Amino acid sequence: MTKTLTHLERLEAEAIHIMREVIADAEKPVMLYSVGKDSAVMLHLARKAFYPAPPPFPLMHIDTTWKFKAMYALREKAARDAGMELLVHQNPEAIARGINPFDHGSLHTDMWKTEGLKQALDQYGFDVAFGGARRDEEKSRAKERIFSFRTATHGWDPKNQRPELWNLYNTRKAKAESIRVFPISNWTELDIWQYIHLENIEIVPLYFSAPRPSVVRDGVLLMVDDERFPLKDGEVPVERSIRFRTLGCYPLTGAVESHATTLPEIIQEMLLTNTSERQGRAIDHDQAASMEKKKQEGYF
Amino acid sequence: MSHVKTNNVIYKTDDLIASDIDAYLNVHQHKSLLRFITCGSVDDGKSTLIGRLLYDSKMIFEDQLATLQSDSKRMGTQGEDIDFALLVDGLAAEREQGITIDVAYRFFATEKRKFIVADCPGHEQYTRNMVTGASTADLAVILIDARKGVLVQTRRHSYLVKLLGIRNIVLAVNKMDLIDYDQATYDAIVTEYNAFATSIGINDFTAMPISGFKGDNITERSVQMPWYTGQPLIAHLETVALDNVADQAKPLRMPVQWVNRPNLDFRGFSGLIATGIVRPGDAIRELPSGKTSTISKIVTLDGELSEAVAGQSVTLCFADEIDCSRGDVIAAADNPPEVSDQFESTIVWTADDPLIPGRAYWLKLGTQTVSATVQSPKFTVNVNNMEHMAAKTLELNAIGVAEILTDKPIVFEPYTNNHVLGGFILIDKITNATVAAGMLHFSLRRAQNVHWQATDIGREAHAALKNQKPKILWFTGLSGSGKSTIANEVEKTLHLLNRHTFLLDGDNIRHGLNKDLGFTETDRIENIRRVGEVAKLMADAGLIVLTAFISPFRAERDMVRAMMPKGEFVEIFVDTPLAVAEARDVKGLYKKARAGQLKNFTGIDSPYEPPEKPDIRVNTVEMSAAEAAEHIVRKLMPLK
Numbered sequence: 029m030t031k032t033l034t035h036l037e038r039l040e041a042e043a044i045h046i047m048r049e050v051i052a053d054a055e056k057p058v059m060l061y062s063v064g065k066d067s068a069v070m071l072h073l074a075r076k077a078f079y080p081a082p083p084p085f086p087l088m089h090i091d092t093t094w095k096f097k098a099m100y101a102l103r104e105k106a107a108r109d110a111g112m113e114l115l116v117h118q119n120p121e122a123i124a125r126g127i128n129p130f131d132h133g134s135l136h137t138d139m140w141k142t143e144g145l146k147q148a149l150d151q152y153g154f155d156v157a158f159g160g161a162r163r164d165e166e167k168s169r170a171k172e173r174i175f176s177f178r179t180a181t182h183g184w185d186p187k188n189q190r191p192e193l194w195n196l197y198n199t200r201k202a203k204a205e206s207i208r209v210f211p212i213s214n215w216t217e218l219d220i221w222q223y224i225h226l227e228n229i230e231i232v233p234l235y236f237s238a239p240r241p242s243v244v245r246d247g248v249l250l251m252v253d254d255e256r257f258p259l260k261d262g263e264v265p266v267e268r269s270i271r272f273r274t275l276g277c278y279p280l281t282g283a284v285e286s287h288a289t290t291l292p293e294i295i296q297e298m299l300l301t302n303t304s305e306r307q308g309r310a311i312d313h314d315q316a317a318s319m320e321k322k323k324q325e326g327y328f
Numbered sequence: 329m330s331h332v333k334t335n336n337v338i339y340k341t342d343d344l345i346a347s348d349i350d351a352y353l354n355v356h357q358h359k360s361l362l363r364f365i366t367c368g369s370v371d372d373g374k375s376t377l378i379g380r381l382l383y384d385s386k387m388i389f390e391d392q393l394a395t396l397q398s399d400s401k402r403m404g405t406q407g408e409d410i411d412f413a414l415l416v417d418g419l420a421a422e423r424e425q426g427i428t429i430d431v432a433y434r435f436f437a438t439e440k441r442k443f444i445v446a447d448c449p450g451h452e453q454y455t456r457n458m459v460t461g462a463s464t465a466d467l468a469v470i471l472i473d474a475r476k477g478v479l480v481q482t483r484r485h486s487y488l489v490k491l492l493g494i495r496n497i498v499l500a501v502n503k504m505d506l507i508d509y510d511q512a513t514y515d516a517i518v519t520e521y522n523a524f525a526t527s528i529g530i531n532d533f534t535a536m537p538i539s540g541f542k543g544d545n546i547t548e549r550s551v552q553m554p555w556y557t558g559q560p561l562i563a564h565l566e567t568v569a570l571d572n573v574a575d576q577a578k579p580l581r582m583p584v585q586w587v588n589r590p591n592l593d594f595r596g597f598s599g600l601i602a603t604g605i606v607r608p609g610d611a612i613r614e615l616p617s618g619k620t621s622t623i624s625k626i627v628t629l630d631g632e633l634s635e636a637v638a639g640q641s642v643t644l645c646f647a648d649e650i651d652c653s654r655g656d657v658i659a660a661a662d663n664p665p666e667v668s669d670q671f672e673s674t675i676v677w678t679a680d681d682p683l684i685p686g687r688a689y690w691l692k693l694g695t696q697t698v699s700a701t702v703q704s705p706k707f708t709v710n711v712n713n714m715e716h717m718a719a720k721t722l723e724l725n726a727i728g729v730a731e732i733l734t735d736k737p738i739v740f741e742p743y744t745n746n747h748v749l750g751g752f753i754l755i756d757k758i759t760n761a762t763v764a765a766g767m768l769h770f771s772l773r774r775a776q777n778v779h780w781q782a783t784d785i786g787r788e789a790h791a792a793l794k795n796q797k798p799k800i801l802w803f804t805g806l807s808g809s810g811k812s813t814i815a816n817e818v819e820k821t822l823h824l825l826n827r828h829t830f831l832l833d834g835d836n837i838r839h840g841l842n843k844d845l846g847f848t849e850t851d852r853i854e855n856i857r858r859v860g861e862v863a864k865l866m867a868d869a870g871l872i873v874l875t876a877f878i879s880p881f882r883a884e885r886d887m888v889r890a891m892m893p894k895g896e897f898v899e900i901f902v903d904t905p906l907a908v909a910e911a912r913d914v915k916g917l918y919k920k921a922r923a924g925q926l927k928n929f930t931g932i933d934s935p936y937e938p939p940e941k942p943d944i945r946v947n948t949v950e951m952s953a954a955e956a957a958e959h960i961v962r963k964l965m966p967l968k
Contacts, residue, residue: 030576030577030637031573031635032360032570033360033361033572033637033639033640034358034359034360034361035360035361035441035442036357037640038360038361038572038639039361041600041639041640041641042641044600044641045585045600048585048586048641049585049695052585052586052654052695075629076629076630077598078588078598079627079628079643080588080596081588081590082590163433163435164435170433171431171432190762191459191460191678191765192460193459193460193464193751193765194463194464194747194748194751195464195748196692196693196752196753198760198762200690200755200760201760202760214433214435216435216437216442218356218437219442222353222356222357225353226357292349292350292353293349296346296349296352299345299352300345
């Protein structure tokens with residue numbers, strides 16, 4: 029009796045296969061963990077790949093100190109539940125200079141995330157880092173390999189990437205070089221949500237709608253998550269029923285007004301909506317081909 | 329917007345989404361997955377077709393559509409119509425930036441299936457790109473411009489599709505709108521293609537007349553072509569048989585990726601099932617050892633399974649404790665795959681540096697990684713006309729048939745039967761680049777029939793009688809660096825110490841064993857390979873072997889090192905700067921080389937790759953030959 033595997037079963041099997049291939053050859057792997065829904069799926073897949081053993085690598089959060097409070101809460105719990113070590117890195121220079129999204133614009137992302145990631149990888153000597161990027165997120169990701177090679181200085185040389193045939197990944201590298209590996213490259217946003225629903229994966233409550241204090245700035249709906257949010261003259265936070273489609277630094281992440289409080293309702297809303305996922309993120313709107321540029325600088 | 333049909337198919341805004349999301353999700357959680365590749369150049373309307381598929385399946389959001397509409401007007405390529413190609417192109421800018429795009433992957437879904445499309449742009453790198461995209465595809469759409477018919481590139485695409493073993497082929501005769509939907513033209517194209525396809529072994533394909541631009545026969549049967557009675561493209565993609573299902577009917581094969589051993593009570597073998605079905609109680613055979621056991625359980629986080637099929641990632645436990653590690657293959661006990669170390673294969677070269685026959689590369693197949701050498705190709709294939717051509721090597725994008733030898737036996741199946749155990753990549757040992765992809769056809773009979781004859785007096789016995797530990801002292805350095813002189817001094821000292829030694833000298837070997845070899849890169853590699861094998865035999869006989877060869881390439885020195893037990897290969901770098909060696913010019917060779925009378929002379933017009941971490945290094949500018957020899961012997965002691 030043959031059995032037709034569903035697309036989610038195929039995607040799951042592929043991601044697990046990729047994770048196991050990495051573990052076979054890597055000296056010191058790490059899984060980057062951002063506490064978002066894609067990270068939640070990655071963590072779940074890692075547990076499946078190595079069960080009954082715990083995943084043989086730590087989780088690492090590149091923290092900006094500006095994430096939502098609810099994200100920090102889930103971060104600790106998720107690592108504990110998986111029996112994994114959690115490493116948190118905050119760029120000391122960004123702390124010293126008080127870099128924040130309100131005063132420093134794109135420097136905020138550059139210092140906390142791009143530089144912070146490079147520092148952390150160097151500090152711990154990780155040679156392979158799992159990331160949760162997907163090819164459907166953005167045009168420049170569509171051509172990204174599953175195994176992405178970085179030079180000793182974390183540069184991405186687009187001319188020097190390896191062809192990936194069948195499910196054979198060439199994991200060999202010179203000393204000091206590193207690899208970023210994207211096991212869920214072939215998943216779409218809908219796949220992620222369906223999988224979370226089917227597998228009952230715990231996610232940050234911010235994805236579900238609830239009354240939350242918010243202001244509208246330049247057409248973007250922002251949540252006032254703590255007292256660091258500098259309100260302008262006459263700006264008064266209003267309780268609105270809102271939720272988030274993606275999660276990042278709270279001052280940079282746009283919310284949507286919504287009444288979706290269950291996963292099916294979120295999926296329903298996503299399918300009926302007419303804007304693409306990343307529109308809520310300020311980072312992409314900086315300049316044309318901005319992702320491409322950030323990637324070459326070492327952003328995930 | 330006059331010609332764009334936006335109302336014909338609505339996949340995404342299914343009524344169920346709004347009325348009963350749970351019912352909708354239930355339907356969509358049971359979708360299967362089809363991966364396919366589109367073959368065609370920009371002129372064939374490939375981008376337009378992919379853009380159309382994304383658009384018709386509502387994978388385009390409003391913000392993207394707004395951008396698309398303004399871009400279409402600005403570019404003006406399609407008048408007032410939407411230019412779907414702009415959805416997927418974006419390639420011009422990338423080309424300007426010098427970014428190599430081998431394959432871009434796009435996603436869309438319908439009621440029945442999710443699709444992953446491999447889109448392979450580019451002309452120069454076409455072979456490499458297409459082979460990459462085709463390697464994971466269940467189906468290929470070969471596009472033909474109805475105005476042009478079967479072209480050289482159609483033949484090339486079809487050959488590559490056949491080479492990579494894609495069983496489902498769609499011949500999409502595109503741009504039918506531009507030939508007034510003429511059936512006679514379409515029929516003539518299909519007839520011509522059929523004759524060609526048969527000649528290269530494609531026995532089955534599905535032809536359909538379409539227009540990506542107008543949307544004819546994409547989601548619905550075209551009203552313009554009532555004479556076409558087949559399915560529209562999407563319906564075909566939704567119902568075609570999946571490789572994944574066909575693979576389940578084959579005998580069980582699972583390459584072991586990782587041994588899961590969290591504690592002493594659990595030992596499982598993790599992998600992705602390549603073919604077949606496995607259940608607890610099934611008899612299995614572990615390869616290459618050939619040992620048998622039965623499956624005790626199939627372990628997953630979701631609980632133990634009563635059955636797992638091709639395409640699933642699982643962890644298997646055995647009833648017996650048998651040795652099994654990464655690279656081994658778990659197979660049906662009564663129907664195991666073959667094991668061999670010599671093969672005939674087809675190789676697609678994907679690197680700028682050409683193949684060097686005889687050089688050792690890493691070969692990765694399934695989860696096995698071994699050292700392998702490729703012989704000179706028997707022929708290469710001209711992908712434009714399928715003619716065979718003689719060749720000594722393989723350049724970028726060349727496809728050739730050649731023999732491959734691996735340094736130890738691997739578990740394999742012919743690629744036509746099993747893509748996982750028959751498809752491989754070659755990796756350069758120095759740069760770590762993926763230099764080739766290949767497909768194994770069959771094991772060469774000489775490998776099957778030549779068995780290693782076990783002898784009773786082994787290498788330990790030989791060495792014990794001589795009361796010494798065998799070694800190869802491998803001297804490397806430029807011509808005139810002093811290798812032979814120093815090696816000679818070392819042998820004299822060892823001889824006085826009652827060691828059994830033998831000195832293999834470069835010039836002397838070239839008078840006999842290697843007199844058929846010249847000084848090209850390929851011949852130099854063969855020279856070192858033979859010397860390595862001879863030195864190994866002598867070390868097996870218990871001798872301390874000294875070799876004095878320029879041996880300019882790191883890869884070949886490493887190849888000999890890999891042939892020997894750990895610690896028995898001692899690389900001695902006779903480090904003499906080129907200027908010093910040239911000034912000595914004992915044999916007058918540098919003078920000849922400088923005068924152009926000697927070709928391929930190391931240091932002059934052929935490179936020397938110095939050892940990165942030699943076991944012993946002697947500097948002949950600071951030391952005399954006798955001092956260098958003394959230094960070496962001191963480093964080697966004790967020799968028991």
